[in-house]
Amino acid sequence: MDQLDIRPSEHWDRAVERAIAGARCVVVLLSPRSVASENVADEISLAIELRKPILPVMIEQCKLPLRLTRMHLIDASAAYGAALKQCLAEIRSMDSGSAAAALPFTGSPPVRDPEVLASAKTHLASVMGPIAGFMVDSAAARATSVEDLYTLLTRHIGNEKDRERFIAMMPRAGCAPEDSEPTDAPANAGPMQAFELERIAMIFTKFLGPIATIVVKEESKAFGTVGELVRRLADMLSSDEERERLIQEIGAELFESGMA
Numbered sequence: 036m037d038q039l040d041i042r043p044s045e046h047w048d049r050a051v052e053r054a055i056a057g058a059r060c061v062v063v064l065l066s067p068r069s070v071a072s073e074n075v076a077d078e079i080s081l082a083i084e085l086r087k088p089i090l091p092v093m094i095e096q097c098k099l100p101l102r103l104t105r106m107h108l109i110d111a112s113a114a115y116g117a118a119l120k121q122c123l124a125e126i127r128s129m130d131s132g133s134a135a136a137a138l139p140f141t142g143s144p145p146v147r148d149p150e151v152l153a154s155a156k157t158h159l160a161s162v163m164g165p166i167a168g169f170m171v172d173s174a175a176a177r178a179t180s181v182e183d184l185y186t187l188l189t190r191h192i193g194n195e196k197d198r199e200r201f202i203a204m205m206p207r208a209g210c211a212p213e214d215s216e217p218t219d220a221p222a223n224a225g226p227m228q229a230f231e232l233e234r235i236a237m238i239f240t241k242f243l244g245p246i247a248t249i250v251v252k253e254e255s256k257a258f259g260t261v262g263e264l265v266r267r268l269a270d271m272l273s274s275d276e277e278r279e280r281l282i283q284e285i286g287a288e289l290f291e292s293g294m295a
Contacts, residue, residue, distance in 0.1 A: 060088040060129040066095040088129045149257040158204040162197040164273045
């Protein structure tokens with residue numbers, strides 16, 4: 036991800052070349068803008084030259100690039116959920132056929148404490164908005180401590196005051212992660228069911244777009260109840276008005292369905 040994985044001093048084109056060379060497969064998202072991009076065309080060409088498995092996914096109707104016309108295409112422009120499942124199945128199939136042997140781990144373990152990650156996402160969302168969740172997950176795979184995690188994330192905060200505020204939120208040794216401010220979310224205290232997550236994802240899509248389905252699924256792994264999950268999703272939104280509307284819509288949906 037360019038905002039997170041390419042260092043400020045690094046040559047962008049070389050970083051992209053290295054990423055494609057190290058990829059097990061390449062997913063190309065097709066839209067009128069991406070097919071018109073010379074950079075995307077160059078990346079597709081490099082992937083073909085390196086004989087990487089390529090999976091074209093059409094997210095908006097457009098004319099296919101010539102080099103992709105004979106490849107199997109997944110159309111996500113209409114039925115996003117079905118296309119996502121198909122895409123994941125294809126990637127797993129590619130991965131099982133080309134996965135490299137695992138190397139012995141010799142460094143420090145990455146940061147995986149769910150409470151630490153949830154707290155970092157909440158803190159970063161307060162200065163960077165909804166993209167915070169993905170940035171924390173990516174940085175956590177490389178960070179070897181909470182301090183290291185927060186240091187990696189500060190590199191992507193442009194405003195100096197925001198950087199200082201974010202660092203000040205970092206949990207100190209021996210202290211529990213700082214809780215976010217309480218929000219009036221649905222108070223479902225039982226384990227979440229698949230149909231509850233589907234309804235929540237459907238509503239959250241109005242605020243975050245198609246990727247909301249993935250966000251809800253991933254965030255649900257770190258939270259045990261609907262109320263906790265909804266508070267987490269609300270924290271990802273940039274305005275108080277949106278957060279309040281999300282909570283109200285989800286609460287009304289669960290209540291009408293007899294879940295709340």
